[in-house]
Amino acid sequence: MGNEEKICKVYLLLKDYPSFNLEKAVCNHGFFMMAPNVWDPITKSLNRPLRLYDNLASVNVTISKPPEYNFLLIQVHGVDNLSYADKEAILGQVSRMMRLSTKNENDVQQFQKIHPEAKNVGFGRIFRSPSLFEDAVKTILLCFCNWENSLRMARNLCQLQLELSIGLIKVAKPDPQSQKGGYKKRKHDSSSSSSTQTKTIQQSVGNFPSAEELASVDLEILEYHCSMGFRASQVHKFAKDVISGKCKLSHFETYESQKELHKKLMKINGFGYFVSANISMCLGFYGKVPADTETIRHLKEVHKRKKCTKKNFRSMAEAVYKEYAPYQCLAYWFELAKYYEQKLGKLSELPSSRYGSVSGSQYGSTINTD
Numbered sequence: 001m002g003n004e005e006k007i008c009k010v011y012l013l014l015k016d017y018p019s020f021n022l023e024k025a026v027c028n029h030g031f032f033m034m035a036p037n038v039w040d041p042i043t044k045s046l047n048r049p050l051r052l053y054d055n056l057a058s059v060n061v062t063i064s065k066p067p068e069y070n071f072l073l074i075q076v077h078g079v080d081n082l083s084y085a086d087k088e089a090i091l092g093q094v095s096r097m098m099r100l101s102t103k104n105e106n107d108v109q110q111f112q113k114i115h116p117e118a119k120n121v122g123f124g125r126i127f128r129s130p131s132l133f134e135d136a137v138k139t140i141l142l143c144f145c146n147w148e149n150s151l152r153m154a155r156n157l158c159q160l161q162l163e164l165s166i167g168l169i170k171v172a173k174p175d176p177q178s179q180k181g182g183y184k185k186r187k188h189d190s191s192s193s194s195s196t197q198t199k200t201i202q203q204s205v206g207n208f209p210s211a212e213e214l215a216s217v218d219l220e221i222l223e224y225h226c227s228m229g230f231r232a233s234q235v236h237k238f239a240k241d242v243i244s245g246k247c248k249l250s251h252f253e254t255y256e257s258q259k260e261l262h263k264k265l266m267k268i269n270g271f272g273y274f275v276s277a278n279i280s281m282c283l284g285f286y287g288k289v290p291a292d293t294e295t296i297r298h299l300k301e302v303h304k305r306k307k308c309t310k311k312n313f314r315s316m317a318e319a320v321y322k323e324y325a326p327y328q329c330l331a332y333w334f335e336l337a338k339y340y341e342q343k344l345g346k347l348s349e350l351p352s353s354r355y356g357s358v359s360g361s362q363y364g365s366t367i368n369t370d
Contacts, residue, residue: 006080012072019108022065025125027348032127033355034154049207053085058207093130111327134208135282147359156226162206171216214239234270258285286329289317
């Protein structure tokens with residue numbers, strides 16, 4: 001009895017979201033395959049770390065939908081009790097991943113009205129991350145590389161976060177002389193490690209690193225540990241801009257116009273058309289297809305647009321999906337998911353060892369074309 005795992009149960013009611021299905025809400029986009037997400041095909045549950053209210057400590061959770069009950073069960077491992085603030089933080093992150101809100105539910109229903117096939121299979125939500133920062137960095141990881149490398153870089157970042165959390169990697173500390181919250185180098189010492197390891201909540205699985213964590217390490221460490229190529233400097237600068245306030249992510253959550261949002265995102269260093277369109281999708285705007293060379297393959301193969309090239313693929317995508325406005329991106333992702341499942345079987349039943357094949361990399365290189 002004394003060795004039983006501590007678990008705190010948190011419940012997320014689904015009565016206001018009649019279209020919701022956990023398996024379909026998760027297993028529809030490559031983000032669910034990227035660390036630290038772990039989908040269990042047997043139990044139909046999602047495992048990953050989430051952050052507590054302080055945004056520092058992480059706990060591992062299992063998210064499932066008990067049969068016959070209209071709620072999500074969130075099992076928080078390693079603790080037997082959580083504060084109200086911590087529970088609310090966890091509920092907020094799960095709601096974001098699953099797109100559980102009045103607006104999201106309305107988007108699903110409106111899209112399914114104009115896309116009967118999507119309604120028949122219960123498609124309408126595209127899985128996303130617990131935070132916009134994680135969405136943005138993962139989108140950067142999709143650029144100019146094949147899908148297997150994107151998966152590898154996400155795993156490396158989560159391993160980096162775990163090593164940071166237990167004090168195995170040197171960090172920098174905020175420079176009090178910097179008005180922008182900059183960081184300066186600090187030598188690692190054993191006292192910081194021991195104090196971390198004696199926390200009440202022990203972290204055993206790497207979470208996706210926060211902006212604060214990525215900005216706290218030297219660029220050389222990020223390059224060495226994560227093998228991200230040119231993306232390391234881009235991600236590092238983005239993290240620093242976020243914590244300094246130069247890039248206010250919360251402001252992007254308030255936009256009501258995709259045109260204005262896209263224009264603002266395009267001004268961020270390294271955010272080209274693909275990155276901006278994909279982040280817009282993560283923010284609930286579906287009017288732009290995050291088109292890359294996978295889109296070219298798809299338009300040629302599925303829509304028989306044989307003259308599709310890097311010069312015209314965006315305009316061609318707009319023409320193909322305009323009938324689904326303002327949900328063009330949902331229609332596009334519905335087709336991609338359908339295509340992959342025809343080739344590989346249900347994404348929700350695919351073993352993680354085959355995740356690398358779920359992309360155009362199996363049928364042709366997938367690179368970003370910003």
